[in-house]
Structure formats: structure tokens, C-alpha cells
Amino acid sequence: MKAIVYEMTGPSSVMTLRDRPLPAPGPGQVRVRVVVSGVNPTDWKARAASGTGSMLEAPKVPNQDGAGVIDELGSGVTGLTAGDRVWLWDVAWGGTEGTAQEYVVVPAAQAVALPATESFDTGASLGIPALTAHRALTSSQDGPARLSPGALEGRVVLVTGGAGAVGHAAIQLARWAGATVIATVSGERKGELARRAGAHSVINYRTADVPQAVHEAAAGGVDVIVDVNAPANIGNDLKVVKPGGTISIYAANPGESLAIPIRESMGKNVQYQFILTYTVTEQQKAAAVAAVADALKAGALRVGDEHGLPLTRFRLEETAAAHDAVEQGFVGKVLVDVSES
Template sequence: MRAVWYEEVGPAVQVLKYGELADPAPGPGEVRVRVRASGVNPSDVKARAGSRGAITYPRVIPHSDGAGEIDAVGEGVDAGRIGERVWLWNAAWQRADGTCAERVCLPARQAVALPGGMDWQAGACLGIPASTACHAVFADGDVDGQTILVTGGAGAVGHYAIQLARWGGARVIATVSGEEKAEAAKQAGAHAVINYRVGDVAEAIIAANGGKKVNRIVEVEFGGNLAVSNAVLGAGGVIAAYGSAANMTPEIPFRPMMFNHTTVRMMLVYLLSVQERAKVIDRLTRALDSGALCHAIAAKFDLSDAVEAHLAVEAGQLIGNAVILID
């Protein structure tokens, strides 16, 4: 099979290799998927670059997200699943073999049926971006009638968070850093979009909510936004944080947060419990079946162009997801 891999961490142009590897065979409880699209996420890029630590396997095929069809099953798996169209999660999490190859074997439960008519490239965005957004929005209960603030509303996670919150019946306010990103957030369905680089962002958020504070925050930059979050979050509110790149060691203002009865949820989508994962899959399936979600594919690459795909994600300028298409 054609595949992309690395045997040491470092710059994409130096360590990523493209070539032929032997087809894998599914073990007990596993399925083998003919991958049609592989999602390229910032976490994949960071792992390859070495920012997540040294390589832990002799060879790593990157990327946790993907979509394709099951073409073989291992012992204990229903052979009726052969031919099933699926999307994949955690393919490369604490495993050597991810989705940046023509075939991948993984536990059967990590291959989820794609809703009818959904294309491969969209399916390759569900494992990390859409699942992170879904858990951030709903982990603390239903959101009907609430106001949700989505920071980084034009990002891959923010794009899905806006749509899922609206699907759940919430009013959505998004913050962005410029006009192009503002348009993307509006297209996703945000009721109000605020440029956080202009004026008093906390004041603008509260004004956009009719003078009231928000109920929950889906947070891409916990440390950098903490002052604003405390200013705009109502009593008993939740901050669901999935990133804090600008300030990884923020000082927590415990007293004001305690007296606001604030819940801070730190989350990592790879570590969802079995129950949490089941809820995410159920909600995403229902949202997709109802036509509530559209998908922002910012860039497409061939398998042989994986280096360019990693460089594009690393640059941080894409408004949407990057996928590698594998014919």
C-alpha cells in the first residue's frame, strides 16, 4: 500500500517519507479500512514535529482522523461490516499506524458508520474537530435557550461548535480576528460575531447578548482569554477549554471564579470515556442525519503531497480543515 510515515520527529520536509508498505492485516476485534480521506490536524503536526515528545515507535504513520470503507475484519467482528462506509477516531493516538495510508487497521468501535451521502473529506473531519466541538458544547448538558460564546469561531473546532450549539437550540456569539474569519463564522450560523482585536471585547459580547452574560464558553485560548471569560460568564457558567497555546500556565483568579460558581472543564478529545464517546457519536450522527452540519474544507492534498499538507496546517492560516485524499 502507499503510505506516508516518519521514523524520527522533526521538520516535515526532513522526516516525512512517502512510499510503499505492506498491507496490514486486522487482528482480533479489529477492522481494516481502505482510507479515502485522511484529516490533518494541528495535533498531528505537533506530534511529527516533536513538540509532544520523542517518537515512541520505530515507525509512525500519522493522522488520527479519516474516512473510508471497511475491506476486511478480524476475528470476532461481524463480516457483515465489510463494505461499510465509516469515519475513524483516535487512529494514531498511542498507536503506530494512523490514516495517512491506503489502509489502516484499528479496533472496530473506532470505525463509525458514515451517514448516507456524506463524502469522504467531510468524514475525515469528525474525529477531532467535530467531536471536540460536540463534547465542548454538550458535556455539561443540553443548551436549549442558553447563550454560548465560541472563541475562535472560524477555526476547525469553532466552525462545528457554532453549528452544534445552534442545532441544540442555543444563541451563539463568536469571536474572531478579522473580516474573512467573521464571514466564516456568520456562514456557520453565529447570531453575532465580534472582532476581538477591536474595542472592548467583553463589553461587545455582553451587548450582543442584550446586556446579559453568557451561559457557556467553548474556549480555544483559555489562558489568553481568561480575563474576558470572567467578565462575560454568568453565574454557574461553564468554560469548556480545549486549548491555551498563548498561555499554558495561566494564573487562576480563584476567588471571583468561585463566587461566580464557575465550572472549568479541561478537555482532550482523545481521552473521552466510553460513555462520553458514545454520547458524542450519537449527537454527531443525529446532527448529520438532520442536515444541521456543513463542513469547511480549506485545503485538499494528494497522499504524495503530505509534506505540503503538514506545512499548510503548521502555518496556521487555513480557515477550515486540511484533508489528504487517497484515491
């Protein structure tokens, strides 16, 4: 089978296309023929590491997310059959086998049913973005642990960076759960994408007074902030979050720090939640996977330009260019076509 492999950290050029043996699933595992692989910022950051070109202990196949068809079951697997369409999550975390290859073996729990009405593109776009968004939306101490229709009824959610992959998923999941959603963006094109995703109000932070605009959209402020750039946004966040509200922070540049205004945070009894989807508790991950699966079945998670998440695609042998596109800030979702559907 064909696979993208790298043996040392560094620029995208360290990745090469190779032939590898077909893996066999063990007990509790399934083998999936990958149709589409999704690329996330953590994929290129893990590959680049510190940029020093360190040798790895074992060759690695990149990319955490993907979608495909179950090809073979290991012993003891129930609830899945060969031929099932599935989406995959956290595939490369803690190991060496990602989705940038024609076949991958994963624990059965990491292969989740993909409805016949949904595309492999949608399946490959879930994973990290949707699971991160779910944790951000459920991190309030008095909020739901698992999203469902009506779970956020009466709550207001602010999504900063509403045109990004996590922002897009947060808007769609929050709408599905009944919240009023406000999004901030940096331009008109991104604003249109956030509206297509389902945001009730969209604010261009480059031209508007964000706190004023948020209070015009939600006079009482917001319950949860899903923040892509807390160092830049913390001042505005504290002006618009409700007393007892939550600021969920899921992104940072290497070495970046956050200066938190302590008195202002104390005055509102603000809760800060830092999020890395890979290391949430088993219960939190299980709730996120189940909720995302439910939202997918309900048609609440959609991708493509018409749904606010433009797609750009590359062939398997162009995975390096796909990583470069994400690193360079492509607005939307970067996908790699691995095999025929």
C-alpha cells in the first residue's frame, strides 16, 4: 500500500511517498481503507517540531483525522462490519500511524459510523475540530457535559475566528444545541462563511467596536467564549462575558503566554478552560464523539463553501503541499484524497 512517511522532524519536505506492507487488525481493532485524510494545524506542527531535524525512534505517518471504509475486523469487534463507512479521530496520537496512507488499523472505538447521507469529505473534517469545539462548548461548570438539541437553549456563545475549522464546528454545534451564536471575523469574506455556518450575528473585529457590537447582539453578554486567540482577545472577552461565564481557550503559538487580568476576572468570577482535545478525560472524549455523531446524523455538521467551510484538496503524493497550505493559513479545510470512494 501507499503511505506518506517521515523519519525526522522538519519542513514538509521530510515526508516521502513509500510502499508499505498491508497491516492486519488485532483484537478489538479494525482496518480502514482511507478515502480522505484531513489535515489540521497539529499535524504540521507535530511534523515540524522545533525545526531542528531530530530523528524519530520510528517512521511516522502523519494526520489525525480521516474517513473511509472498514476493510477487515479484528477478533472481538462488535457493532461494526466490513464495508461500513466511518470517520476517524485521534488516529496518530501517541503512535506512528496516521491517516495519510491507503489503509490504517485503529481501535474499533475510533471508527465511528458515517451516515450514508454524508460525504467522506465531511467525515474527514470532523475529528480534531468538532471534538475540540464540543469540549469548548461544554466546559462551563454549570453547563451540559454532552451536547444535544436544546442543551444550550437560552445561552449565548461567542466564537472568535468564526471562519476557522474549530470555529465553524463550534458555530454548527452551538446552533444544533439551541444557543444564540455570535462570531467575530477579520473580513467580509470570512463573515459570509460564518453566516453560512449558522452564526446569528457576525462582527468584523477590524472595523467594529467588538464589546459594543456584542452587547448590541446580546445585551446581557455571553455565557461561553470559544477563543482562538486569547492573548489578543482577553480584554474584549472580559468586557462581554457574563458573571460566572467561561472562556474556553484551544489554540496557541509555540511559547506563547497569556497575561490574565486578575481583578477583572475575579470581579466576574470568570472560569478559564484550556483545551487540548487529545488529553481530555475518557468521559469527556466519549461524550464529544457521541454528540458529534448525533449532530452528524441530524445533518447539523456540514462542510463545503455553501456551509461556511471551503475545501481544498490534494493527492496523497501532495501531502507536503497540503501541510504547507494549513501552515500558511488556508481559510477552510485542507483534505488529502487517499483512495477512490
